[in-house]
Amino acid sequence: MGQLGARAGLYDAATVRVNATGSISVMVGAHSHGQGHETAFPQVVAEMLGIDESMIDIVHGDTSKIPFGMGTYGSRSLAVCGSAMVRATEKIINKAKKIAGHLLEASDADIELKDGQFTVAGTDKSVAWGDVTLAAYVPHNYPLEDIEPGLEETAFYDPANFTYPSGAYACELELDPETGRVTIERFAAADDFGNVVNPMIVEGQVHGGLAQGIGQALLESCVYDENGQLLSASYMDYAMPRAEDVPFYQVDHSCATPCTHNPLGVKGCGEAGAIGSPPAVVNAVIDALHSGGYTQVDHIDMPVSPHRVWKAMQG
Amino acid sequence: MTKVTMTVNGKAVSKEVSGNTLMTEFLRDELHLTGTHVGCDTSQCGACVIHVDGQSVKACTMFAGEAEGASVTTIEGMANADGSLSVIQQAFQDHHGLQCGFCTPGMVMTAAALLKENPKPSEHEVRDYLEGNICRCTGYHNIVKAILAASGQDVSGIAAE
């Protein structure tokens, strides 16, 4: 994205460090601040290697431990950093196959990796993941001329394009015509995030975004007076959404058109809820007002507070 | 400085504190129990909720000196004796009732107080009881669901899973 003026790159990086006994530390540039990377990222590596997630730990948030990273923002962690992790894991698999090929006395081109076992294609000759990783670090009988010891790989991944998730959101609300108060009754969000690694986490991301979007639409506002004094400068005046301001949400991500340009086929999901919900809410408010006969109201600026609704109804 | 003595998570503690030492400061700085969090300064976010003599209170809005002789429970004292997660904690994990985890201690403490008062709350009662606990990550969906599940109610009908 340098051509657009970004002074920093928008790539990300990951190092997959396989230890002698087969456990793995994955150093990632993305840094979770609530997104659950420690759970979701190992799911990807575990899937690729056919080993259990409990053997894989994520290391993040420390420049002394991680090669480099651009961090977590813009719904990018899995699409960008996850892709770097996939690339690094692919390098691991390639090298591990070479080691396995050596141990099995077969060409690495014939080695298949499935469920944590390296097998010579078409035979029952196999060697376990742990035997290969041990050989990498305890290189007795090891072709040191062809293969370096150790099993650690780094990849930087710079996406060729953004990802383009999309969605359709609906809001049903009640508007009290006497006070102007709006109550969200139901909210439905159908999103296309491409492939999904951990559906539970993805749904949680949408929930949180929806509450922030509903907050923007109905509650939150930073107000300065004409002298530049910030009036809404504590939770006494800046209205944060609470549990009773929001309903249970219906969310769905079953319409999936996988992203074509990252290896996981994933699209960003972290911001979606906050993007689609404000217009859904405000459109519903205007719809409610029209259905109640207040057809003069074209628009109400956010936050659509009871006071603003009442004022709009006064004409 | 005055001496205060209280029981915290079942252990007797005794410390010299100044009059203006808040309970949050006492727990975090004196006892190194950093699970009780401070998320605001107007007593609204609820990240600091603890139990004092069985009642939920905001530790940021109480002086340590006021807890003289009290029995105090913090998030660090909520797990089962064997170290496994309590029913409420387990429900939060099972139903993804937390993301960044910062509001979580207060949420768990408030949920525990609710279920003690009202063992089978309705959705509305849960949401109402959480008025003093702000979460910015979860949109509350899974927190409410987790608390309903912890109360033993069937949550399989609640959307989105």
Place this chain on the structure above:
Amino acid sequence: MPKDHGIGASQKRREDVRFLTGAGQYTDDISTYGQTYCVFLRSDVAHGTINNLDTSDAEAMPGVVRIFTGKDFEGIGGLPCGWQVTDKNGEPMKEPAHPVLAQGKVRHVGDPIAAVVAESLEEARNAAEAIVYDIDELPAVVDMKAALEAGAAKVHDDLDDNLCYDWQFGSDQAAIDEAFSNAAHVTTLDLINNRLVANPMEPRVALGEYNRANDESTLYTTSQNPHVIRLLMGAFVLGIPEHKLRVVAPDVGGGFGTKIFHYAEEAFVTFASRQINRPVKWTSTRSEAFMSDAHGRDHVTKIELALDADNNFIGLRTDTLANMGAYLSTFSSSVPTWLHGTLMAGNYKTPAIQVNVKAVFTNTVPVDAYRGACRPEATFQLERLVDKAARELGVDPIALRRQNFIDSFPYSTPVAVEYDTGDYTATMDKLEEMIDREGFEPAARRARPMASCAGSASTAISRPAALRRRTSWVSSARAPVSMTPPRCG
């Protein structure tokens, strides 16, 4: 059977166990040996000249280790903006200096004037109150339109005016003019994207530590991206080589964008810990966060949609004023431009789109990315506009959307990006299926939004005390909205 492991499994989160037992380690949970506490004296006026800043009485107060002012940062770099935007005349954006501590002037309420480092937090607070200073208040620029008027007070004296850049993007003028001159109907909407504060529940914290033995600095900070902080702070602000600078972000209690940026407090504690050779810790209060965390949104927009006689979208143009606040925060300049303009096509095959954005300096806290980072702003404009157009034309808003959906991929928009995949019709089908299943108001009512409303039964509401008795009509309504694509960098 749902998967129980690997890709596609709803695995329970392993990080939850520590968060649920109070064992998480957030930055404020870290304390180091010999740690000192830092409190910032912040401006309580929005704009003014610092006439007199006398820290001598405060320096003599109990527990004070040292007090820093702007003087200590003379010759040291300022906080950089990480994205260069070129305006429509080929000129680079205006990037005023953004000092760590104010240099002679304050430009927003909360602008740090001085920083006290003391043995305890209360001692630091006492001393901060004892600093003698005098600010000659200048007229504050708050409203963006007024800020651009001739003769408006200037936020930065060294700039010609309060315009950071005037940016134009998308279809050329001829194409836009043609679309609008051929329009059978034009829908126009003026709207405001309200200014927000991200408010992660964990306030920001920075702890700087210096190891004299190897000349290394460590910064513990509430950051979404520690490497970026290391790069910006090391290379642009303090001149510390990367191998002598370690940035650690432990458990972070939410961010939503506001913890991406490099902040003055991070640079300050790193700098001060090297000066006094002791760790320096700053923990924001929530009230402080409101005036020192970068804010989000704050756009004023006029948007217009041209439709042909068959209700096809044929042109779209927008005029936006985007508030930058008093200084350019790390990614502020990119937000209303590359993250906003490029999404104005939304889900629709509008052939001509032009986006105009003026970025404006005001005497307010800097504004930067907040969850969605201008995709919410773009989507709000577009989806409100489409809904309004449907109402004006008397057509079903969903039908109008469906008719104009992009339906073949890859699709190159007039605003520079190529959508690789998507199926907006299928997503809308799914939504309609969900809302029927979940008992939303029947589609018949939705399709006749102008119909008079029969009072629907009231369902459980949150605060019985507030609305216990409802008389007259209560309206239920829904307005599905299709969402523009967010994207990941």
Place this chain on the structure above:
Amino acid sequence: MYSFEIESPTSVADAVAALGKEEAQALGGGQTLIPSLKARLAAPSVLVSLKNIDEIKGVSINGDTVTIGGGTTHATVAAEVGSAYPALADLAVNIGDPAVRNRGTIGGSLANNDPSACYPAAALASGATIVTNTREIAADDYFEGMFTTALEEGEIVTAVKFPVPEAAAYIKFEQPASRFALVGVFVAKYADGVRVAVTGASEDGVFRWSEAESALSSNFGADALDGLSLSGDGMISDLHGSGDYRAHLIAVLTKRAVKAAA
């Protein structure tokens, strides 16, 4: 916070003595005072905690009078007053949040007289008597404008006596951030007439809406209020609502309160 010491007397007499010290300040539940202290907006030298004074705690119900000790928490009022005075219990259970209700006290709320607090509306609409360590004050004489009461320096609210009405209700319209009353209306019907008290709205704090009272005294039904309205002049105007909006809400909420009470 500035530094101070806390004293925790166990009797009213000791508390009064302690409050006689220079810059001494009573600490009730602390739910307003402690945030103010944290913001360094007050600098007492001694805080006199009333928490350990058992003689000012608890609820007693005697015929048509509910007496609540000044040191009684909102949670206790909510739990114990319901059978005798349900509207008052309903008010208490909607103050703040559970943790605040476990600490905050009725005496503290009435002494503070925040213009948006709930209890002043209940006390004024009920014609309650505020009992202090030295005297009894009728609610009509007690509230003297926002944050101002008839209390002298060092005077402690020891109890509040509420005559139980025939019918009553409190309807609160919450300010979305603080959850204090943007407007709250307490309606109480007694044999000798109806009293209507409004909180949250006026710049002078809680007040009685006399036109509504006379209309309701002759006809206790929401329709009696048709056509009655208040001016927005003198009403609080802030980022959550103009004075006119608050005036409008008073009329709406009064009707709702009457319906809820009837």
Place this chain on the structure above:
Amino acid sequence: MHMSDTREIKAPREVVWAAILDPEVLKQCVPGCTEMTGSPEEGFEATVVQKVGPVKATFKGQVALSNRNEPESLTLSGEGKGGAAGFAKGGADVTLTDKGDGITELHYEVEAKVGGKLAQLGSRIIDGFAKKMADQFFTNLQDAVEGPADPEDAPEAEGEAAEEGKKKGWFKRMVSN
């Protein structure tokens, strides 16, 4: 915020004018003022203590008189710093109109602003409070000049003057003697 009001004072315009310029009267009129030193020419240094609910703040600052157009109009302005509470500033354009019969019409237009925590936390009450302060100031002025409508409401002026004021308006008495 902006406030204005008009009130009739039962005293000749010169008396009202002189009262406004008198440091002792000013001190009595500024609500919560505990100290005021200086002169109309040089300006005054003032200390004002304000208590609102749990909040108690001491403001130190200046009071100045400007745009003096004797005896018709002047501007009274004050600003004070309240430490952690922030600051308050206010200016009142005062016009005096001679209504005859020893009656003066006093009209004021007040612009006031606050900053810091007062603005940050007090937006709900600050307008009402400022109005109350302005009103109290001019009520005090009126009382000082003509004597309070209700002697019980007399400002607690010192000594003999206060006693006299209860009958007549201590300032009026002083200047008319």
